[in-house]
Amino acid sequence: MALISKAIGKGSKASRQLVSPLWTSHRSLSTSRSFLRISDEVQEALNSKKPVVALETTIYTHGFPYPDNVALASHLESVVRINGGVPATIGIIDGVARVGLSPEELIQLTSSAGHENTLKISRRDLGFVCGLRLAGKRFNGGTTIAGTMVLAHLAGIKVFGTGGLGGVHRGAESTMDISADLTELGRTPVTVISSGCKSFLDIPRTLEYLETQGVGVGTFADGRQGKVDFPAFWSRESGVKSPMVIQNEIEAAAIIHAQMSLPLSSGLFFANPIPEEASIPKHEIDTIIEEAIRQADAAGASGKDNTPFILSKIKELSGGKSIPANRALIESNVRRAAIVARELAILETTHAEATGGNLNHITPSVQSNLSYSPPAGNAAHTLKPPPSGPSQITPKSDIIVAGALAVDFSCDYAPLPGSAAPVVISPQLKTSNPSIISHTLGGVGHNIAKAAHFMGSSVRLYSAVGDDLSGRAALAQLASEGIQTSGIDIRNQPHRTAQYVAVNDAHKDLMLAMADMGILESITAEDITARWLSDLNQAKPKCLLVDANWTSPTLHAWLRSGKKAGALTAFEPVSTAKATRLFTPSPNISEAIPVFPNHLADLATPNIHELSSLHGAATRLDLFSTPDWWRVIDALGIPSSGLRVALSVTTSPDLVNQGLPQQSIQLLPFIPTILTKLGPMGVLLTMLLKANDPRLSSPESSPYVLSRCTNGDPEVGGVYVRLFKPKKALGPGEVVSVNGVGDTFLGALVASISRGQRIEDVIDLAQKAAVLSLKSREAVSPELMALRAEA
Template sequence: MLLNRAIGRPRLPRGLCEPRAVLGKRFLTNNGFFRVSEEVREAINSNKPVVALETTIYTHGFPYPENLALASLLESTVRVNGGVPATIGILDGIAHVGLEPEQLIRLASSGGQPTTLKLSRRDLSYVGGMRLAGKNFNGGTTIAGTMILAHLAGIKVFGTGGLGGVHRGAESSMDISADLTELGRTPVAVVSSGCKSFLDIPRTLEYLETEGVFVGTFADGREGNVDFPAFWSRDSGVKSPTTIQNEIEAAAIIHAQHTLKIESGLHFANPIPADAAIPKETMDAVIAEALRQADASGVIGKDNTPFVLNKIKELTKGSSIPANRKLIESNVRRATIVARELAILENEQDEAQGRVSPSFTPAFPTSNLSSAQRLNNTPLGDTSPPSISTKVDTADVVVAGALAVDFSCDYAPFTDTSSPVDPAFHTSNPAIINQTLGGVAHNIAKAAQFLGASVQLHSAVGDDLSGRAALGQLGEDGMPTEGVKVIPHPARTAQYVAVNNSNKDLTLAMADMKILESIPAPTMDDMLRKVSSAQPKLLILDANWDSATLHKLIAIGQNSASTTTIFEPVSTAKSLRVLPSKPEYGPIVDIITPNEFELKALHDHAYATGLFDDPNWFATIDAIGIPSSGLRVALSVTTTPSIVDSGIPQQAIKLLPFFPTILTKVGPQGVLLTQLIEPEDPILSSPEHAQYVLARNTTGDGKVGGLYVKLFAPEVVLKDEEVVSVNGIGDTFVGALAAGLVKGKNVRDVVGFAQKASLLSLKSKESVSPELRKLRAD
C-alpha cells in the first residue's frame, strides 16, 4: 500500500473489472474506456441502419467553426437518408461512438490544441492509459481508429473522405497508411473517394489485395470496368479491381462477407460528384509541384500528408476545399443508403429463418420491392447519377409547410399572485415550459399518420442542432424524412414559442418560420416536382410559405382532378397569402380550415381588394339561391344567434366562390361547416340534412346545387383544469379530417371524428396526442 501510494499507480475504473465472459462478447460493452451513445446502441440492437463517421477531418482538417458546420451537415445527411449517425472520437481518453451535440462541439473546438491528437489504432490504448495516469487527451480518429471502434460497437458501414495508401517511394521509406492494414483485419465496409492522387495508387491496390480486402468502385452510370477514383478526380488512370453498379450490390456483398464471417474489411470507392471534380490532368500537375516542394523541404513521415495537402490548397487557390466537402457529403450519403439496404437484407434473413423481426422499419416502404424499385426511392437531396431515378413513392396525403421546434410556456402563477390567469408583461413570469417537435404541417402529417393514412411531409430544416434534433425525432416517430430539405447556414430551423395563460389559452405566440421563404430556387423546384409526382388524394398546405411558392403548390392540386386541396391559414396575417392579387375565376382551394379571426381577415381583405366586385363572384353567389328575405333566421337555427351576430356564417358564405368548403373553428362552440353543394349531391334530397340545406340553385347553373350550413358542437367541453395544452389541436383536427377523407368519407361525415381526435390532443402535453392511434378503427 505504501509503494502504491508513493508511485501513484493508476487504479482501473470499476467498469473495467468485468468478468472474462463479458469481455469476450463479440461487441464491446460500455466501460471506462469505451462509450456507445444510447441512440446508437438502440439503433444497433434494433438493426436500424447506422453509419460510422470519423473525426480527424474536424480536429486536423477544417478550422473551427467550419468543422462543426461540416459535422452537422454529415450527421444531417445520414438522418435525411434514413440512417443513424455514429460520429466517433475521443474525449478525455474515452472513446465515444455516437457523440452528443455538446460533445461534438467540444471536440471540434479543441482542434489545434496540443492535447488534441490524431488517433489511429496504435494510439487508442495510449490515450486511454494516460487518462488513468491523470493526463487527459482528446482526439480525432483516423480511418483505422474509426474502423476498430466502429467494429467494437457492432457498426458495419463507415462513410469518410479519402483512404490512406502507399506513399510514393514506399519501397525504401516503408510509408504505408495504417488504414490499409486495418482494412485487412477489421470487417467494416468503408465508403470513400479512393486515394489522394499524390499516393501510389497501383501499389495501394496491390497492398489491399495482399491484405485480402475487397475493392469495388461505384459505376455511377458508366459502362464497363471503371477507374479507381483519385479523391479530387473521378479517374486515376488505374482500373478498379471490381465495378459496383449500385448500393443494393454493395449491401449484398457486405451481407455475404459477414455471413461467411470473413474478418477483413471492404472498400467501396465512390467517385467525387462530377460537378465538383477537378480534372485529372490539372491535379497531376498540382500534385507534382506539391511533392517537389515537400521533397525540397525535407518533409517526411506523418508530416508529409498535411504538408502536401496544404500545398495543394495553395496551388489550386482553394478550389480543393469545396471539392473535399462535396465528396465527403456524397460518400456519407452513399454509405447511408448502403447501410439502409444492408438492414433490409438482414431483416429479410431474420424473417426467413423464423427469428423475431427487429423493430426497424426502413425510411421508405422498400422491403417488398425489387432492387431496381428500391433504388427509385432515393431520398431528396441525393446527388445520385442520372441512371438512378429519384422518384418519391406516392402517398394518400401530402403535407407541405412548417416543421418547427415548439416551446409551450404555460403560465403557472404563485398562489398569492395578483394575476391568477394572465402573465404580466415586461417582466419574468413563472411557467411550465415544454419542448416538442411541431410546426403546422408536421402536426397535421403526424395526426394523419397516427390515424393510419400514408403520409409524405415536405418541409425544410436548417443545418443546425435543432434541425438534427427534428430529423432524429421524425425518424423515431416512424415518419419518412425524404421530403425534408436541409438548408445550409445561415438558414435556421423554424421555431415556435407559445405563451399561454393559466387556463392554457394562448396569450402570445412568436414564430420564426422564415426558412420556408429562403429555400434556394433549385431546391424548391425539386420539392415541387416531388410533390407533383406523389399524386396524392389530399394535398394539404399551410400558410407558412411565401405567396408565390404557396400558389405554385396550389397549382399542383388544381392541375390534378383526383387531388383535393386543403389550406390551413395558420395566422391572420399569413392567411391572406392564399388570396390572389386580382380577381380570378374559380375556386382557389377545395377546403380551408380557419378560425373566426382568420376567416374575418380573409373576408376583409377580399372586400378591400375588390374580389367581391368580380362578375364571376356575383354569378356564383346568385347560383346559390339565397332567398330575398335573407338567411338570418335560418342561420340562427342551424348555428346559434351569437355566431350569427358575430357575422361568421355570413363572411363564410361570401368566401365560398373561392373556397367551396369552409370549416371555421369557433372554439368551445365547435366547428361551423359552410359549403357549396354540387348539383348532383344526394344531400339535396335527404330528409336527414334538409334543415341544413339553406338555399338551392334556381338559376340553372350547372356547377352549384345549393348551400349547406351546419354547426358541429363538440360532444365534450373540457373544464379548464382538464386542458393540458391548446397547441396543435387545430392541426390535429386537419390531420384527422384528412385521414377520414382519404377513406372516401364526405367532409360532413368526418367533422365529428376530427373533433374527437382534437379532444385527445387538448388533454395531451404533446401537440399531437399519441392516443390518436386508438381511433384508427373509428
Template sequence: MASIDDCPYLKVSEEVQQAIHENRPVVALESTIYTHGFPYPDNIALASHLESIVRAGGGVPATIGILDGVARVGLDAEEVIRLAGAAGKPDTLKISRRDLGFACGMGSPGRRYNGGTTVAGTMILAHLAGIQVFATGGLGGVHRGAESTMDISADLTELGRTPVAVVSSGCKSFLDIGRTLEYLETQGVPVATFADGRTGNIDFPAFWTRESGLKSPMVLEDEATAAAVIHAHKSLGLQSGLLFANPIPEAFSIAKAEMDKVIDKALQEAAQAGATGAANTPFILAKIKDLTGKNSVKSNKALIENNVRRGTTVAAELMKLQTGINHGQASFQPAPQYQQIGRSGSTKHATSGTPETISSPVKQNTVTSPSVFVAGALAVDFSCDYAPISTTANKEPVLHTSNPAKIIQSLGGVAHNVARAANLVGDPVRLCSSVGDDLSGRAALDALATEGLEITGIKTRIGSSTAQYVAINNASKDLVIAMADMDILDEPAAQPGQPSTSTTTSSDTLNDLWLPQLQQSKPTHLVLDANWQSPALARWLDAAKSISAQVAFEPVSTAKAPRIFQLPRQTPLRTFPEASVHLSTPNSLELSAMYEAARSLGFFDRQDWWAVIDALGIPSTGARVAMTIATNSTLVDAGIPQQTIQLLPFIPTICVKLEADGVLVTQILPAGDSRLQDPASSPYILSRCFNLPEESSGVGGVYMRLFPAAEKVDGKDIVSVNGVGDTFLGTIVAGLAKRGKDAKIEELIDVAQRAAVLTLKNKEAVSPELASLRSML
C-alpha cells in the first residue's frame, strides 16, 4: 500500500485511519452516485442513509470523492453536503483512474476541482487508504457493440489490478453482460454471486433484475464465505480485485422481459442522440428512469442499500479472519462499545480508538444482542444553578434580568440517561436516537464512546440541530423552569412554500435503522420516552408487540406525557392483559397530565377499560379507606392512588415518583400470581378479583405499596436534580431484564432509589457510581 502520510493530494479522515489501525470493518462508498446519479437534495439523504447502514452493521463508512482538488477518503457530513450540492453542475467531474491526476494536479495552481469517483476511482483511493471492501450499486462493463466502438468501462481493468473486493448488483443491464464476464476472466478477476437463499444453477444478476440468463462463474453461500475468499486471495499475494455480485432484493426486482424492452428503447434513443463515451451511461440511465415511471429509481435505491448492508457484513467477517477472533463461533454482531484487542495487545476503545479506562463494565471480544433498547432523546444538557451573591437573598432566581449562576454542561436527554443508567447497573443497552451534523452532535458521539455506550443506534441527521435541554434551578437545586429543544425526533416541519432543512426524517430512520435493529436483536424490554410524536410512539409499540417486548414509558413532562393517549386511531392503546405499555414512572404532575388526557379523550368510556376495572374487585363504594391504609391520607386527598387505578387497564404497573415522600407502586397482579397467596404481600393487596374466570380479564388483584425514600438527602448534598428520575427508570428496567420473567418490581424499588440518590449527589446527569450497585440486581 502506498504511503499517504506526506501526500498533499490525498486526505484520509482520522476516523477511517483509526478504524483501520484498530482492525475494525471499514466499507468504501463511491460518490458518483451523488454527483451524477441522484439529484439534490435526495443525494444527501441517500449518502447519510448509506453511511447509517454501515454504522448499524458495526462498520465505519468511508465515502470517497474529490473536494477542492484533494482526494478524500472518509468525507464528513459537511463535505458530503458540499460535494452533493455540486450535483448537476457542468464543472463537477466524474473521476476515474485517468482523471485523478488532472483533478488533483490542475487544482493545485488554479481552480479547486470537485468530483465524484467512479468504481475505478474509488477502488484506487480505497486501496491507497488500506480499505479492502467497497460496496456500490452497479459496475461498468463492456458496452453493446464494443467490438466496433471499443467502449469498455475502466472499472473492469481496475478490477484486474487493484486488490479491493467490490460488492455490487452485477453490471448495468444495458451492457453486454456476457462479454463483461469474459473480459473479467481475461483480467483474472474472481467473480461470484451470492446465493441469497437459492440453490442449483444461479445467474449472475443484471442490476434491476435478479437473473441475466447467464450462469454465475461461482456462487457464495454467505458473507463469511466471501470473507474467506478475500482472505485467501490476499494471503496468496494476488493483486487483482474481486467482484461479488449481490442480486437485487426480490421485492424490488423488475421482470427481465419488461426491462429488456425498456433497455432496447433507451439504447435506440441514445444512438439517435449520439450519446457515446462518458455521456452514454448517464443518458441511458435517465431514459430508463423516464420509461419506467421511476420504478427503476426505487429499485436502484433498494439494491444499493442491500449491497452496502451485505458489504458491511463481509467487511466484519473479514476482520474476524484477519485478527483471528471468534473462530468457529456465532456470526459477528458488532457493538462498538466493546473493547477490542489490537495486534499490539493493547486495549483500545472501539469508538474513540485511544487506550483508556472505562467506568462501566466492558466485555472483551464477547458480542451479544442487547436485551434492553431505549428510544428517545439524546441531548446536550445545561444545568443552571442559581447562585445568589448574598446568603440572605431569596432562593429563587429573579425574572426579567440576569442572574448569577453555576452552569454545568453534560450529555443528557431522557433516553440517554435511562440507557446510561441501565448500562451501568446491568447488561449492554442499545440507545436509539438522533444527533445533528453539528459540533454538539459530534461531541455527543465522542461522549457516548467515553461512557461505554455503543453508537450503533445513533443516527446523524443532515440539516438538523442536536437536541438541547436547559434547566434553571433555584439555590436549593430544585427545578424552576426548563427549556427543551427536542425537534430532531419530530418530523421536519417546513414553513409553507419552504423546503425542509432536514434531508431525513425520524420516520425514515424508524424504517431503515431502528426497527430493523429491534427485529434483529429482539430485546426483552423497550423503553420509550415521550419526546417521540404520537405516530412514532405507535409504530414503536407495534414493533414491540411483534417481538413480545415489555414496554416502559417515561412521560418526560406534563406537556408530553399525554402523547401516549394520542396515538393514531388505527393504533389504539391496548388494555391488560395485552397492554401496549407495561410500565410507566411518572411524577405526580405527569400522572395527573396522563389521567386528564385519558379522561378527556374518552378512554374511561371504553368497554375494554371497564372490563378490567370491573375485574379489579374494588367495591362500588370505593376503596378510600384501603388506599389510605396502603399509602396515606395526603396522597389520597390529592387523588394520586385513585388516578393510578384508573390508568391501570392501559398501564398495568405504575411507579409514581414522589421525591422525598418515596415511590408509590400500583400494579395489576395477574390471576395466579404468587403474591396473592403470600402472607408477606397481604398488606399490599388492595383488592382481589372474584369474577368468574371468563369475566376476570386475567386479573388477580391490585397491589399498592408506598415505598419510603431510600435516603433523606440534605439540601447541601444535592448537586443536580437532572437525570434523577431517568436513573430510577433505567435501574428498574435493567433489573427486570436481568431477572427475567419472574422479576418483581417491588424488589427493585430500593436499589432504583439508591441509584437515584447517587445521581442526585453527582454533577452528571447519571452518576458513574451506579456501577457499584450491579451486584444488587
C-alpha cells in the first residue's frame, strides 16, 4: 500500500497531483500520510488518468452480514473492472483511511462487521478514528456517502457509485434530521450515482435542500422520453419530477467535465433508477414504508438509529423482497458509475489532446459515440514534431508498441443455404461470393497493444493514420476505446490510413489477405528519431514490440533504440513478405546483421510460413556463413550427429520432418528466442540460453536443454527446445474470427514477461488468451481482462 506522498519532495508537481487542493500548500504531507493511504493500483490509475470509481463500505460493515458482504464487495469491484474502470473501495482499517483496499484488507474490514470497534464513518468521524490511533485505540470503519466523498476527493477520484442517498427525514422541520450526505454534496466536487434516496425520506424536501446547497441533480432517462420521476430507491417512481434528465453516460460525463473545468466546488448527484425487473411497485413499497415508520416512531428510533430500524422493518414486512432489490440496484449503479467514469476519461483525453496536452496512457476498452476532431495544421508528408515543455514529460510504461493501426475488414464466406450443389467451404475465384463482412479497428500494433492492456500492463502505441475518412474513424474508435492518440501521427494526402482485408472460408480460416500499410513505410528512421525516440528513453519500458510494417531502416532504428533503453525487444514478422525486413540492412549501415549477444530482436513470434521466410532470407543473404554466426553455433555444443532424435522427442517427428525446429535453431544467433505459432498444433519454443541461465542446471528444464556449451564461450550456454500443445482445440463451429489471434498471443505473452515471469511459464496463458479472441467478434477479446490475475 503506497503512502499518499511517499518519497515526494515538498511542493513538487508530483505531490500536487497526489493530494487534492483541499490540502493547502502549508499542510505537511508527512503528517497526512499517517492518516490516508492510497493503494498502488489506484494511485497508478489516477496518475495515468484511467477511470477510477469510488465505492463505499458502510454497506458491508452495517448492511450485509459476513461472508455475504465480502462476496458483494468482490462482485462490485468486478463490475467496475469488467466495465473498464479501476475500483477504489474506501474504508478505515486500524485507524487509517484507505482508498483502494487489497483483497486481504477487504476481508479484514468485512469480517469485522458488527464488532464494537467497527464504526460508521462520516466526515465528522474521520478525525476521531484516525486521531485515536495515535493514542493507541484502533478502529475499523465503513465510510458513508459523506465519508467516502471526502476521502475520494482527497485522492482525486471524481465518480462514486453507491446504493441510496441519505436525505431529509420526515418531520425534519422539528427534528432537523438531515443527512450529512446532502451537505457534503454541497461542498465536495465528487459525482455520486445512486438510485435516488429511500422513499421513507421526504423526497421533495431532499431535492429542495440539494438545490439550496447548489448541487446539480439529474436522473438517467433509462430509455424513457420527456420528464421522468426522481427515483425512490426500491421503485422507479416517486411522484416527484427530477430537476434534470440525463439521456446517457456520455451526457453525464460532459456535465462532470464542465463542472470540474469551471471549476465549481460543489458535487453532482445523478439518480439511476433501479432496474425495472427488480423494482418493487410504488403502491406496494409505500404501504410497507408507512408501517415501518409507524413502528419506528413507536419504538423511539430516531437520529442515527432511525434508518437502520426502518430498513430492518422494510426487509421484514416485504418478506425479504427488499434484499434482492438492494443488490440489483447497487450493482446497476456501480456499473453505470464505471461507464460514466470511462466516458469522462475519454472526454478528458480528447480535450487535453485538442488543447495540446499529452496523456500518455491506455485506458480500458469502451464503446462510445464521442466524435474526434483531429488537430489541424499538419504539413503534408511530414510528422508533427513533439511539443516541448513540462507538460510533455513522459511517464514510465511497461510496454511500448510501435506498429500498424488499421481498419480491418473481415469477409467470411457464407454459402447460400438450400443449394443443391455439394457444400463448398472455400470461396470461388473470379466471381462474387456470398459473405458476411464486418469491420473493426485493427492493425498488428494496435491489437498487440490492446491485448497487453487488457492483461493489465501500462501500454503506449505509436503509429500513423491518414487525414481521411478511415483515419478519422480510426481516431474516433481509439478515443472510444480509451486509448490516447498523442502517439498517432496524422499525415495528409497522398498518405492513406492503413487498411487490411481478410477473406476467410466458411470455417473462418484465412484464405487470402490484402494489406495496405504504405503509410508506415513513408516514415523514415530520421522521423522517428525526431518524433518518438525521446519518449522511448523517458518511458523506460520493460519491453518494446515492433511489427514488420515499418521499412527496414525504420524497423532497425526502433530495435536499436529499444536495446539502448534496456528494454526486451520483440519482433512480430506480420507476413512472409515483410518478415525479411529484419534481415535487410539499412543502406547507411555497412556492418553485417548483428548476432548474439549484440542482436537486435530478443524475441520473435513467426508462424510456420514466416519462419520459413526468415530462414530463406538468411540463406539468400549468406548470413549462415559469417564468422560471427559460426562462433555462436559452435558454442551451442550441438553434437556432430545432430539433434534429430532429441528434437523428435521434445517436439514431434512431423515437425522435425518439416525442418521447423532445425530452422529455428539456425536463426537463434539473430533472434535468441523464437516462438513459432503452429495453429492447432500449439507453439514451438526455441531458445538460446545464456551461459549463466538457471535452466542449464534445473531438473525441470533438463528434458528440453538439448545441448550445452563445451568450448568455454562466456556468453553462450546451450539450446532449449519445447513444444507447447494447446490445452483445448476449437471446432470449426466455435471459431468466430481468426483476425488478431496471433497479436493477442504476443500481447498477452509480453504482458506476463514484463512482470518478471519466465517465458515457458506463460505460453499456456498466452494460448488461452488467443483462444478467447478466436471465439470473439473482436480482433482482441475483452474477456482477456479476466486473465489478469494469472498474468
